[in-house]
Amino acid sequence: MIKSKVVQLAVCIILSAIVFSCEKEIEMKLDESNSYVINSLFSADSIMSFDITESKSVLSNRFDYDTITNAEVIVTKNGSPISLNQQGGKYFSSDVIEAGATYAIEAKISGLTLSAETKIPSKVQNLSIDTSSAIIGDYGFREKKIRITFDDGEGKSYYKVSLVQKSISYYTDYNGIETSSENEYNEYFTVDGSRLDLINSTDDFGTVFGDDFYYNELYFSDLGFENQTINLVISFPIYSYEYSYEDKFYSVIVSKVSEDYLLYNQTKNQQQYTSGDPFAQPTLVYSNINNGLGIFAGISSEFVTF
Amino acid sequence: MNSYPPKILVLILTFFSLSLTAQKFTLSGYLSDSETGEKLIGASVYDKKSLKGTSANIYGYYSITLPTDTYNIVFSYVGYSKIEKKVVLTSDTELNIDLSSSSTLDEVKIVGDKMEKITETTKMGSINIPMKQIEKMPTFLGERDLIKVAQMLPGVQSSEGSSGMYVRGGGPDQNLILLDGVPVYNVSHLFGFFSVFNSDAVSNVELIKGGFPARYGGRLSSVLDIRMKEGNTKKLSGTASIGLISSKLTLEGPLGSENTSFIISGRRTYIDILAQPFIKIAARNDGLESLSAGYYFYDFNAKINHKFSNKSRLYLSAYTGKDKAYIRSKDKYSNSFESGYEEQNNKLGWGNLTTALRWNYLLTPKLFSNVTLTYSQYKFDVGIGYESEYTNSNDETNFEEFSSEYISGIDDIGLRWDIDYLPSPNHFIRFGVSNIFHKFTPGISSTKIAYDDFGESIDTTLSVGSDPLRTSELGLYLEDDMKIGDKLKVNAGIHLAAFAVDNQFYFNPQPRLAANYQVASNTSVKAGYSRMNQYIHLLTNVGIGLPTDLWVPVTDSIEPMIGNQYSIGLAQNLNNGFELSVEGYYKTMQNIIEYKDGVSFLLQADDWQNKVESGDGWAYGAEVFLQKKTGKTTGWLGYTLSWTNRQFENINFGEKFPYRYDRRHDVSFAIVHDFSKKFNMGLTWVFGTGNSVTLPVAQYGVADNPVSLSNNSFFGGNTIKHYEGRNAYRMPSYHRMDVSFNFVKQKKRGEAIWNISFYNAYNRQNPFALYFGIDDRGGQVLKQISLFPLIPSFAYTFKF
Known part of the structure; x- marks a missing residue:
């Protein structure tokens, strides 16, 4: 009698395990660590603009990003600081960007220093x-x-x-x-x-x-x-x-x-193009921001209209 | 006699032999199982007094040359009762020995005996898996699987449900898997859940992970040498099994006399047959005229061998196996306007065919020659077809046909000549030459369009794809397993490989060296170095083995892979039949390939070179292996600590990154215990650090692009997914326990075995894949897919 009960119990346990565990999806914890992001792509003969934001967890459902407005920011042209204006969380240079010049940015936020440097190519x-x-x-x-x-x-x-x-x-x-x-x-x-x-x-x-x-x-x-x-x-x-x-x-x-501009655009476009393709190898997007994410790079453009 | 190998070679070697062995004579012969006549590969033969000895080669042939004297020669093999023979050696003597199997060899008797000890062989990173252990180990859905057992050995990584092996940091294409000496290209059934090897037809399995002897070449990371049974020479016998998803039948026996024997073995799944009633119901519900659909795989092994004389023996072995999925439907209709039919026929199939014709010839008692002609084919075939015809009320007929088929694969024809030369107990020299002609078919698709539209008709077939590519791979080798003094044994050799593809010619000398120094009676230290080259690549999905995986050769821009492996180890024979080996290794790999970022695995063959990147790899680690082969309790405990990295100029921004199967800790435990002759039990437990995968951890906004109107959100929104690096995220660890119970009952005409197995006995939800999904509250979460829960299964086997 006891033996048959044990057999019945064993059968129940086995069947329950099979029913409840087939292709089960499990929620998992992901290490969430945010970084600061400087995003600035600029063009010669135009004003430089950029913002500093905070990245969010890949699991975040928010649509927007926190903008950092209290950063100590210095942008230099060929080693000399240029003047910046801040408006609505965005920074603007007072003067237009010069082709062939080297620009650098340094932003201090909560004890962390983000930096980047790039050279604007000469004109075509x-x-x-x-x-x-x-x-x-x-x-x-x-x-x-x-x-x-x-x-x-x-x-x-x-x-x-x-x-x-x-x-x-x-x-x-x-x-x-x-x-x-x-x-x-x-x-x-x-x-x-x-x-x-x-x-x-x-x-x-x-x-x-x-x-x-x-x-x-x-x-x-x-x-x-x-x-x-x-x-x-x-x-x-x-x-x-x-x-x-x-x-x-x-x-x-x-x-x-610039090479920075090229790598950023190339990898960013590729990531977005293959987004959602389960057969595609994920693409890592290039960043030249030390201690942070984003891009600080420029171009020089010429155009002809017909 | 004209067909004999060049006489001049025989004369030179004989002269060399005589000069080395003046006043010495050779004792030689074959070692076989007394019940089946099966040859005992690697069995030991030694003089009891001096302990000088040798071991049988892969055909069971041994040869030992000793000075004229009287000897007590001992013949032994794991799992068999040893035999001692008094031999008066005054001339070359032939002595064939049959050893009797002992189901559970008494471990007390073999303590201190000179059986094949790991402390006395130069082999490093080499593990022989006893088939008798495999028979008692847990099964998956009633299927016993050699590859799954090999995956439990230290230094071998795998993923859930896959037949792929990742040995010491190598990729799945870096394993030379040989069935009777013939390379098998796709070892997977059912997308990797089962391997193609039917264990009932296999006599011996050896895995080599390092210290490669010079006779092997062509792959970087491992050799899995599987030998089929030769067939019972004594009597007709067989094995029949019924499992949950498949049945197997093996028959073997003599043909006419003991000089000829055969073995045939077949396996087929029957999911498709069991599903037929349900498919018929589905067809009826959909109003179809007919519907057939299903999936099955089968394997068929056959081997025949004939002994012409004690010197000459011929073997012919073949394997064919195929996976096939199909769906065919036909729908007839008729109304007041028209009547006709529609027919659909879709298929997916892949499979291997291998054959080997082998001729063993004893040139002299010290010179064993083996000539092998091999053929290996892997073919993948997917097709869709549609046909319709209808007749309108004016009796006019319209006909349409469309079909498309895609074929890819590889064909090999190989010829090799191997010679074993045993001039004295201190030398076992092997040399040989081989050539393989490869024909790569990277992918050809043909499309047929035909129609007859009320009198206007067309019938055309269009074929597109890469032309087959023919290459040639030549190999030459020379190796000597030598004994220097009482304590030092060295296996030194060189493998010369050449590869011709298009107008490109590659040549690579590959030195090999392995040494064993006996520091105490039961302890030895070992060291080895191997250089390996590989001329073919597998373009594969890194996660699972799909039949769409393509084998491609090196080209002028994709160079041959080069592997250098250094290893050092300690081997010890412990009490009660335990063997312990500890090995450290460091391996470098050059010219390995990896998909570039953003590349889809579902690629076209003609542009594959643009989608991969060549780079370097490193693997290093330590392996501990404690094994017990004799006694009522057998099994092993393995532990691997390892690191595996890759580096490519244009992947991960040129930084090193971990290989997907970089696994810091890997533990395997396998135990088989015979409680009695009627009942035995097997248990395995594996643990592995989680695989490395590429997963985003954060997201941030896209920078506004100046002077561009294709700004930002053109394809994927305004968000960039941030990855810490390729393969920077670690999946949860993997562990699983399998248990099996075998109930053995002696019947009047044979032996019946009931096997009950529990795969994943404690129902661990192991990670197979990760993806981002939505939870019940609409929030984004990371989810894990697990493949196999606890799966009980049974199998019934009858041996006669």
């Missing part, structure tokens, strides 16, 4: 574009080629090329008033880059259409063209429909970017 020299080639293709798909030419300077350089389409639409609103709206976005384009040292990974902020890879932003180095003239030809789609009530402009923007 002799940028010109040739838009004379005819639009090719049939009604369904037409594209235009542009030749971009500029001179590479001395030293190792990294470039970013983007094509911005700006359109202004004119219409009459419900009240009968003539009005207009502007719209800007980065146009996708292909590149004849067989000789270029392309830095974009194939998964980088672009898309495949047919057999071609369309870039949203194109990064490359001057490898093979050091101190020479760089030529590249990009092609972008021309949509078959044109609205008479719309003005459309394109700008080719060629930026010389």
Whole structure:
């Protein structure tokens, strides 16, 4: 009798264990430690702006970040302090950023010193574009080629090329008033880059259409063209429909970017592109902030509009 | 006679042999199991007085050359009763010995006996797993698994439910897994939950983790040498098993005479058959004409050997195994407008085929030759198909067909010639040459589109993918297991490897050295150095072994992997049959590959080189292994303390990071106890520090981008996930206990064994994967997926 009871009990325990433990998910504790973040990407001939925030736990559901407003911040240009203004938790430089200069930041927060230094690249020299080639293709798909030419300077350089389409639409609103709206976005384009040292990974902020890879932003180095003239030809789609009530402009923007800027954008874009893909290796985002997170880096840009 | 090996070689070696052994004669022969005729690999043969001896090679052949005299020669093997023979050695003598199995060898008798002792061999990092122990150990779903047992040895890491082995910091592709000398490329069934090796057909398993003898090459981290049984030469016998998910049948016996024997062994799962009634119900509920779906795997091993004479023996062995998942459905319909059918056919399959044709020939009693022709194939095949046809009210017919198939794999044809030369008890010389022709098929997909749209028709097939790549891998080796004086034994050798791929040619000499110095009668210190090269890589998901994993060769930009391993150790024979070994190792690995950040594992074969990075790896640690092979209680206790790191220029910003299977502490405990002839019990317990994974710990905002309109949130929002580094987060530790009970009953025609096993006996929820999820209150939390809870199983085995 006792034996049969023991057997019954054993069977119950085993069955219970099987029922309650199949693919069970368990909550776990994660070590939560916050860091201070300096975020500042700036461009020559523009004012530098940045903020200092506090990172939050990966488990946090908050949408915003705590802004640090009581930090002791010093920004220097070629070793000399520049004046800063603070407004709404954001810092602004009084003067515009100078191409070729070295900028450094030091922020003291609660006994911790965050620091970073970066050199703003010199400007792109002799940028010109040739838009004379005819639009090719049939009604369904037409594209235009542009030749971009500029001179590479001395030293190792990294470039970013983007094509911005700006359109202004004119219409009459419900009240009968003539009005207009502007719209800007980065146009996708292909590149004849067989000789270029392309830095974009194939998964980088672009898309495949047919057999071609369309870039949203194109990064490359001057490898093979050091101190020479760089030529590249990009092609972008021309949509078959044109609205008479719309003005459309394109700008080719060629930026010389610092290595810090390049690494940050490359890794940040890659992380965001592969976010949610369970088969993708996670991407670590680059940071040049000592004792903290974020980025402090700049670029120099030139553009031509057509 | 023309087919004999070059006579000049025989003459040179014979002359060399004679010069070394003047006034000496050779005692040689085969050591076999008295009941089955199975050869006893590694059995000991020694002179009782001088203790000079040798051991049988992998074909059970021994040879010992001694001065003319009268000797008491002892033949012994673990688990067998030893035999002592008086031999008057006045001429070359052939003596074949059959040893009788002893189910539980009396441990008192073997104390102080000169059985194969770890203190006397130069082998380092080498463990022989007794098959008799494996038979009594716990099973998973009734399946006994060699790889799972190997994973419990010190220095070997694994993950839950996986057949992959990570040996001393190496990757899963760095293990040379040989079945009868033929490399097996995919050892996984059911996504790694089971291995392809059917233990009923296996006679011997040896794992080598370091101190590699020169005869092995081609992989960096380990050799798992599995030998199939040869087949019972005495009588027809067999084993039949029924388990929870599969059944097995093994038959072996002589063919005509004792000179020819065979073994065949098959295993098949029957989940698909058991599920058929449920599938039929599902088909009926969905209104389908027919529906069949299922998953199964099978293995089939066969071996036949024939003894032409005492000098010549031929073996032919083969293995084939396959996993297959399928779903086929057909739906017929008819209404007032049209009638027709739709048919779907989807399949997923992968499997291995290996064969070996082997010819053993005794050139002289001291020269044992083995020529082997091998073939190994791994193939992965996935396909989808759709077909429909309908006829409208005007009797016009429309037909559509679409099918697509993707195939990848690897084919090897190899030829090798190995010679064992035993000029004296102080030298066991091995040399040989091998060549493997690899054909890599990294991935070919073909698509067929056909339709007949009321008279307008098309039928076309399009194939795309990389062309098969043919390469050649040549190996030459020479090694000598020598005894220098009474206390020092050295195994020195060199392995020369060359690899040709496209227009690239790689050549790598690989020196090997292992030494054993006996500091006391039961204690020795050992040291070893191995240099290994590897010419093929496995592109694999780091977490689980998928059949989509691709084997690819080195290229002009992805160079061969190089491994250098240094080890030092202490071996001691303790009382009551215990053996203790303590080993420290330091291993460097160059040109290992790793996926770059952001790369998806589901990659196309043609651009794989752009998605991986070559770099370096380091592994170092210490292993303690206490083993008991004899007596009523057998088993082992293993402990590993280790560190494993990787470094790549463009991964983790060039900083070193821990390998996924960097495991600081690893403990394994396995025990088998025979309570009586009718009942025995097995228990295993494993503990391992959690795996290293890449997990974000914080989040922060994205910096505003100047002069760019594709700002910030284009793909993934305004948040950056912050990782401390690649593999910087440690999963919870892993531990698990398995228990088995075996009830043995002697029947009129054989022996019946009931096995009851409990996998994960205390129902530990071990981590398999981590992910971020949402809790009941809507908050984000980190969650853990556990695969296997407590799983009881049973198996019934009948041996006759």
